[in-house]
Amino acid sequence: MLHPGAWWLWALGLVVAATRTTNPLLLLAMIAVAALVVAARRTASPWSRSFVAFLALGAVLVVVRLVFAALFVDAVPGATVLVTLPELALPEVVAGLRVGGGVTAEALLFALYQGLQLMAVLAAVGAANALADPRRLLRTVPGALYEVGVALVVALTYAPRLVEDAVRVRRAQRLRGRPPRGLTGVARTAVPVLEGGLATSIDLAAAMDSRGFARAAAVPVRWRRLSASLVLLGLVGTIIALFALLGGGLLPTAGLPLLAISTTLAIAGALMAGRRSRRTRYRPDPWRVAEWVTAASGVVAAVGVGAAAALDPGALDPVGILPLAAPAISAMALAAVLVAALPCVATPPPPSGVPTSTSRPQQSRAGASEAGVYA
Amino acid sequence: MIRFDDVSVTYPGADSPALRNVHLALDEGEMGLVVGPTGAGKSTLLRAVNGLVPHFSGGTLAGSVTVDGRSTREHRPRDLADTVGVVLQDPTSGFVADVVEDELAFGMEWLGLAPPVMRRRVEETLDLLGLTELRSRTLATLSGGQRQRVAIGAALTVHPRVLVLDEPTSALDPQGAEDVLAALQRLVHDLGLTVLVAEHRLERVVQYADRVIELTGDGTVREGTPADVMAHCPIAPPVVELARLAGWSPVPLSVRDARRRAAGLRRELEPQMDGHATADTAEASAAGAAGPVAVADDLRLRYGAVTALRGVSLRLHRHEIVALMGRNGAGKSSLLACLAGLTRPATGRLSVGGLDPRRADPADLVQAVGLVPQQPGDLLYATSVAEECRTADEDGGRAVGSTHAVLERLAPDVPLDRHPRDLSEGQRLMLALAIVLAAQPQLLLLDEPTRGLDYQAKHRLVGVLRRLAAAGHSVVLATHDVELVAESSHRVAILADGELVADGPVAGVLASSPAFAPQVAKVMAPQPWLTVDDVARALGRAG
Numbered sequence: 001m002l003h004p005g006a007w008w009l010w011a012l013g014l015v016v017a018a019t020r021t022t023n024p025l026l027l028l029a030m031i032a033v034a035a036l037v038v039a040a041r042r043t044a045s046p047w048s049r050s051f052v053a054f055l056a057l058g059a060v061l062v063v064v065r066l067v068f069a070a071l072f073v074d075a076v077p078g079a080t081v082l083v084t085l086p087e088l089a090l091p092e093v094v095a096g097l098r099v100g101g102g103v104t105a106e107a108l109l110f111a112l113y114q115g116l117q118l119m120a121v122l123a124a125v126g127a128a129n130a131l132a133d134p135r136r137l138l139r140t141v142p143g144a145l146y147e148v149g150v151a152l153v154v155a156l157t158y159a160p161r162l163v164e165d166a167v168r169v170r171r172a173q174r175l176r177g178r179p180p181r182g183l184t185g186v187a188r189t190a191v192p193v194l195e196g197g198l199a200t201s202i203d204l205a206a207a208m209d210s211r212g213f214a215r216a217a218a219v220p221v222r223w224r225r226l227s228a229s230l231v232l233l234g235l236v237g238t239i240i241a242l243f244a245l246l247g248g249g250l251l252p253t254a255g256l257p258l259l260a261i262s263t264t265l266a267i268a269g270a271l272m273a274g275r276r277s278r279r280t281r282y283r284p285d286p287w288r289v290a291e292w293v294t295a296a297s298g299v300v301a302a303v304g305v306g307a308a309a310a311l312d313p314g315a316l317d318p319v320g321i322l323p324l325a326a327p328a329i330s331a332m333a334l335a336a337v338l339v340a341a342l343p344c345v346a347t348p349p350p351p352s353g354v355p356t357s358t359s360r361p362q363q364s365r366a367g368a369s370e371a372g373v374y375a
Numbered sequence: 376m377i378r379f380d381d382v383s384v385t386y387p388g389a390d391s392p393a394l395r396n397v398h399l400a401l402d403e404g405e406m407g408l409v410v411g412p413t414g415a416g417k418s419t420l421l422r423a424v425n426g427l428v429p430h431f432s433g434g435t436l437a438g439s440v441t442v443d444g445r446s447t448r449e450h451r452p453r454d455l456a457d458t459v460g461v462v463l464q465d466p467t468s469g470f471v472a473d474v475v476e477d478e479l480a481f482g483m484e485w486l487g488l489a490p491p492v493m494r495r496r497v498e499e500t501l502d503l504l505g506l507t508e509l510r511s512r513t514l515a516t517l518s519g520g521q522r523q524r525v526a527i528g529a530a531l532t533v534h535p536r537v538l539v540l541d542e543p544t545s546a547l548d549p550q551g552a553e554d555v556l557a558a559l560q561r562l563v564h565d566l567g568l569t570v571l572v573a574e575h576r577l578e579r580v581v582q583y584a585d586r587v588i589e590l591t592g593d594g595t596v597r598e599g600t601p602a603d604v605m606a607h608c609p610i611a612p613p614v615v616e617l618a619r620l621a622g623w624s625p626v627p628l629s630v631r632d633a634r635r636r637a638a639g640l641r642r643e644l645e646p647q648m649d650g651h652a653t654a655d656t657a658e659a660s661a662a663g664a665a666g667p668v669a670v671a672d673d674l675r676l677r678y679g680a681v682t683a684l685r686g687v688s689l690r691l692h693r694h695e696i697v698a699l700m701g702r703n704g705a706g707k708s709s710l711l712a713c714l715a716g717l718t719r720p721a722t723g724r725l726s727v728g729g730l731d732p733r734r735a736d737p738a739d740l741v742q743a744v745g746l747v748p749q750q751p752g753d754l755l756y757a758t759s760v761a762e763e764c765r766t767a768d769e770d771g772g773r774a775v776g777s778t779h780a781v782l783e784r785l786a787p788d789v790p791l792d793r794h795p796r797d798l799s800e801g802q803r804l805m806l807a808l809a810i811v812l813a814a815q816p817q818l819l820l821l822d823e824p825t826r827g828l829d830y831q832a833k834h835r836l837v838g839v840l841r842r843l844a845a846a847g848h849s850v851v852l853a854t855h856d857v858e859l860v861a862e863s864s865h866r867v868a869i870l871a872d873g874e875l876v877a878d879g880p881v882a883g884v885l886a887s888s889p890a891f892a893p894q895v896a897k898v899m900a901p902q903p904w905l906t907v908d909d910v911a912r913a914l915g916r917a918g
Contacts, residue, residue, distance in 0.1 A: 209453050
C-alpha cells in the first residue's frame with residue numbers, strides 16, 4: 001500500500017497541470033493517465049469504485065456547458081454558424097444577454113475545451129479518491145486535528161458507502177415490480193439509502209467513542225483555542241492562496257508569499273495542538289522510493305505543462321486562436337503528462353483480496369443527536 | 376465489576392422508560408447473558424455499561440452505573456475505553472481502518488501506548504483469536520465470522536477488564552458462530568475477563584453463561600443462574616423447551632446435559648420411529664408430484680474474479696418450503712438473485728413460472744417470483760405503513776387495498792400510521808413480505824429472514840410460511856438458522872463454494888451433519904425427531 005499522501009500529491013500535480021491548459025488532446029491524455037493508474041493500482045475497497053462516479057460527473061458538466069453555450073450566445077466571436085436557433089426576445093433590462101440565435105462552432109468548441117478542463121480536474125481528484133484510502137490519509141493528519149478527524153471519518157465512510165447502498169437499494173426496488181423512473185425513482189432510492197447511511201455513521205461514531213477516539217490530555221482551554229484558530233486561519237489562507245494561484249486571479253508574487261505564510265501558520269498551530277495529544281502511532285506508513293516517484297511524477301506533470309504553457313501559449317491554449325483548426329500538440333507538455341503514468345509500474349501492486357459484498361445488518365434506532373444527561 | 380444501582384433510562388420523546396429500576400451486579404470473570412424480546416432494551420442495557428447511554432445516545436439516566444469502580448456519570452465512553460471494550464451489533468459499521476492489523480491497533484493508539492507494546496499486543500491478539508493469516512487482509516474482504524473476531528480483537532488489544540457484545544453471532548453461519556463463542560470462552564476462562572453479551576440465538580450461548588439477565592419487556596429485569604431463569608423464561612432454546620415438555624428439573628442447558636437425561640424419553644419413543652419416517656416420505660412425494668414452479672439448470676455466475684455459482688441445478692415445487700444453507704459467501708444470495716432476475720447468470724437454463732428471469736419484464740416477473748431482500752428496509756421508502764401499502768398497489772397496478780389486505784392476513788398488529796423505520800424487525804419483515812406477496816408470486820424467496828428476530832417473531836414467520844406453502848406457494852429461504860429450518864422446511868439444499876453439495880429432505884440432510892443438526896436432533900439421535908413439536912406429536916401418539 002502506497003502512502004495516501006503520495007497519491008494526493010500526484011493528483012494535485014495533475015490538477016495543476018489541467019488548470020494550465022485547455023488543449024483537448026492534453027486534457028484527454030490526463031484523463032487517460034488518471035484512468036490507467038486507477039485501473040492498475042486500485043484496491044478492492046469500496047471507495048475504489050468512486051472513480052467512475054467522478055468521470056460521470058465530469059461528463060455531465062461537459063454536456064451542461066455545451067447546452068448552455070448553444071442556448072446563450074456569449075462573447076465568443078465566431079464565423080462558422082452551424083445552426084440558427086429561434087431567438088428569444090428579452091426585455092431591455094437584460095440587454096447584452098441573447099438567448100437563441102446562431103450557434104457557432106467556435107462557441108461550442110470553447111465550451112467543450114473548458115468542460116474538458118473541468119473533467120480532467122475531476123478525474124485527477126477522483127483518481128486520488130479511488131487510490132488513497134481516506135481512512136489511512138486521516139491517520140497521517142496530525143493528532144491535533146482530532147475533532148475535525150471525527151467529522152471527516154464519518155463523512156468519508158458515509159460517502160462511498162452511499163454509492164454501494166444506492167446500487168443495492170435500486171436492485172431491491174425492482175422487486176416491487178415497475179421500476180420507478182425520474183424524480184420518484186430518485187426519491188425512492190434516496191430515502192432508504194440516506195436513512196441507512198445515517199444509521200451506519202451513528203454506529204461508527206459510537207464505536208469510535210467507545211474505543212477511546214479523541215481522548216485528550218488535560219490542556220488549558222486558552223492554549224487549545226489559540227492552536228485551533230491558528231490551524232483554521234492557516235488552512236483558510238492556504239486554500240485562498242492555492243485558489244488564486246491556480247485560477248490565475250493573483251500574481252505569483254502575491255500568491256506565493258501568502259501560501260508560505262498560511263502553511264507556516266497551519267503547521268505551527270498543528271504542532272502546538274499536537275503537544276496535548278498523547279496519541280501514538282502503530283507502524284506509521286513509511287515514505288519510500290515508490291512514494292517519492294509517485295509524488296515526483298505528479299510534480300513533473302505540473303511543472304512540464306506549466307513550462308510549456310509559458311513557452312508556447314498558443315499550443316496549450318487553442319481557444320485563443322480564432323480560425324478553426326485542429327489543436328496542435330506540444331511534445332514537451334505531452335511527455336510531462338505521460339510521466340504521470342509512471343506510478344502504474346513504479347508502485348507496488350495492490351494486495352489481491354477477494355472482494356465480498358459488504359453486508360450490513362438491520363438498523364438500530366437512529367439515535368438522538370443531543371448528548372444525554374443524568375437525572 | 377459491573378454494577379447497576381436502580382438504573383432507569385428514558386429516551387427523549389418516549390412515553391415509558393427503556394429501562395426501569397435495574398439492579399445488576401456482575402463479578403469479575405463472569406459471563407452474563409442478556410435475553411429478551413426485540414425492543415425490550417437489550418442494546419440500551421449494554422450501551423449503558425460504558426456510558427454510550429446516555430452520553431452518546433441522548434436520554435436521561437437515573438441511578439448509577441459503575442464499572443471497575445468508575446461511574447459513567449463522571450467518565451465518558453472514551454475515558455472508559457481502557458476498561459470496557461464494546462463490540463456493537465454490526466462490526467462492519469464500527470470499523471475505522473481498512474487492514475486487520477491497523478484495526479486492532481486503533482484503540483491502543485488513542486490510549487497512547489508505546490509502539491513496542493502495541494506491536495506485541497497485536498501479535499498476541501492475532502494468536503488468541505486465530506487471526507494470524509488475516510493480519511494484512513482488507514476488512515471488506517473478510518467473512519462475517521472473521522469480521523466479528525476482528526472486532527472482538529480490536530476491543531481486546533487495550534486489555535479491558537470488561538467486554539460487552541451485542542448479538543455477536545446473529546449474522547454468522549453455525550461454524551463462524553462456534554469460532555466466536557470458542558474465543559469468548561477462552562477469554563472468560565483464561566484471562567478472567569468479565570463478559571456481558573446479548574443474543575437472540577440462545578441455543579448457541581446459554582450453556583456458556585454464568586448469569587442470565589432477562590429483560591421482561593416493560594423495562595425491568597430478572598436476574599439469576601441460567602437454569603433458574605430458563606425454567607420459566609418465555610424465550611428459551613429448543614433444548615430447554617424439550618426439558619419442559621419432558622418435565623426435567625433442573626433444566627439442562629447444553630446438548631450434553633440433555634442427552635444424559637433423554638435416555639428414558641428415547642426408549643419411550645422407540646416404537647414411533649417407523650410411523651414418522653413414512654409420513655415424511657409421503658409428504659415429500661406429494662410435493663414432488665405437482666410439476667416444478669422453477670427450474671434452474673447448471674447455473675454459473677461470476678463477479679469479476681470471484682465465482683459465485685458453479686453449475687447449480689435446482690427444482691422447486693409448489694407446496695414446498697426449501698431451505699438454502701451454507702457458509703457466509705457460499706452463493707446463497709447469488710442463487711436467489713438469479714431466480715428473482717436481479718442478476719444474470721453467465722450460463723445455464725433458468726425458468727420461473729414459465730418465464731426466463733433474464734429476459735422477462737420486471738412487472739411480469741414479480742407475479743411469478745417475489746424476493747424479500749436481506750434488509751427488508753431496502754424495499755421501503757414511504758413515511759407510513761398505510762402509504763407504503765398504497766404505493767405498492769400503484770406500482771403493481773392492483774386494486775387499492777390489496778397489499779393492505781395481505782398485510783392484514785400476515786400480521787394484523789402492524790400499526791398503519793407508524794413510520795416503517797420505527798417498526799420492529801419482525802413487523803418490518805412482514806410489511807416487506809406483504810408488498811412482495813401482493814403481486815401473488817408462485818415462488819417466494821426470502822434472504823436471511825431471521826436476522827434480528829426474536830423467538831416469537833420467528834414462530835410467527837414459521838406459521839406464515841407454512842400457511843403460504845399450504846396455499847400452493849413454493850418458498851425458498853436462505854438462512855443460517857438450523858432451528859428455523861427444522862421447524863419450517865421440507866427440503867434442505869446446502870451450497871458450498873458455489874456448488875450444491877446436498878439436496879434432500881430436512882431430516883436426512885440436517886440430522887446427519889454435525890454442524891447443521893438442530894439441538895433436538897442431537898439430543899434424540901439416532902431417532903429422527905428434529906423439533907420439540909416432533910417429539911410432542913410422537914409422545915401424543917405414544918399415549
